[in-house]
Amino acid sequence: MSEYTRRPGDRKDGRLLRTLPAFNKFVPYIMPQRNDRFVHYEEAFEVTAVDRRLRQLRTEGYKGIGMLHFIIATYVRTASMLPGINRFVAGRRIYAHKDIEVVMTVKRELTIDATETTIKVRFQPTDTIFDVYRKMNEKISEIKDSDDNNGTEDFAEVAASLPRFLLRAAIGVLRIMDYFGWLPEKLTDVSPFHGSMIITDLGSLRIGPVYHHIYNFGTLPVFIAFGAKRHAYEINRHGKVIDNKYVDTKMVIDEGIVDGHYYAQLLRAFRYMFEHPEILETPPTKVVEDIR
Numbered sequence: 557m558s559e560y561t562r563r564p565g566d567r568k569d570g571r572l573l574r575t576l577p578a579f580n581k582f583v584p585y586i587m588p589q590r591n592d593r594f595v596h597y598e599e600a601f602e603v604t605a606v607d608r609r610l611r612q613l614r615t616e617g618y619k620g621i622g623m624l625h626f627i628i629a630t631y632v633r634t635a636s637m638l639p640g641i642n643r644f645v646a647g648r649r650i651y652a653h654k655d656i657e658v659v660m661t662v663k664r665e666l667t668i669d670a671t672e673t674t675i676k677v678r679f680q681p682t683d684t685i686f687d688v689y690r691k692m693n694e695k696i697s698e699i700k701d702s703d704d705n706n707g708t709e710d711f712a713e714v715a716a717s718l719p720r721f722l723l724r725a726a727i728g729v730l731r732i733m734d735y736f737g738w739l740p741e742k743l744t745d746v747s748p749f750h751g752s753m754i755i756t757d758l759g760s761l762r763i764g765p766v767y768h769h770i771y772n773f774g775t776l777p778v779f780i781a782f783g784a785k786r787h788a789y790e791i792n793r794h795g796k797v798i799d800n801k802y803v804d805t806k807m808v809i810d811e812g813i814v815d816g817h818y819y820a821q822l823l824r825a826f827r828y829m830f831e832h833p834e835i836l837e838t839p840p841t842k843v844v845e846d847i848r
Contacts, residue, residue: 567737570651584648593812600802629685636681639846643813644775647735652846657751674748685836749774759784765806777810
């Protein structure tokens, strides 16, 4: 990826896409809120090959590597080929994210009373599943091993301590600043509403996925939820009953950033990587940059 250089009209967290077709530029004016533009998508990904390879990697020393790491690595790799998925709409304009940032909620313990927080991990389009494994584990360990609040929690505590009328006014000011791209980087760096994609692993809770709304505030265009692995006994082309494994996935995506054909390309790429998981173990041979 070439070095990012800001130009007039760009934001701190992304560059304005100036050569988009006129219709694409028009859409945010017809559907100004992100929840006006969201589309639901559901797919059961066949993960027999992925599950087999992840088990091998765990025996090779990658303790705890799992479906979460694989899906994030798949998203990062897809963004290296189809950079349009890493766009966002803000201030009724369409931008390309400066980085690939994945947001996730983490509970410090799997108990009802345990506190939860959000983490944001920054990736490069050349990252492999091993890079994803390392970066995610470092961030999660940092949260779970510390009793101190992170930046997100610190900001939330300060904001929640304000009287209601002041808090409401402050949020209004933040929305205006976000519209024009005036929010300071220190704030967007800790904001769980600013990033490329947000993901939730409901398989760790042994339940199925849900459709989770995307937020009107911030820049997140994609929310991915996936559930617990399940078995399905099916008949193959030779008439033999086989045990296939699936992971149910639900996505809520902003159709303001790309069209349906582009998303179809994204989902085909996802399916291919689920069938050939070894692809994610080496960097891509080429990184495609978004339009100017």
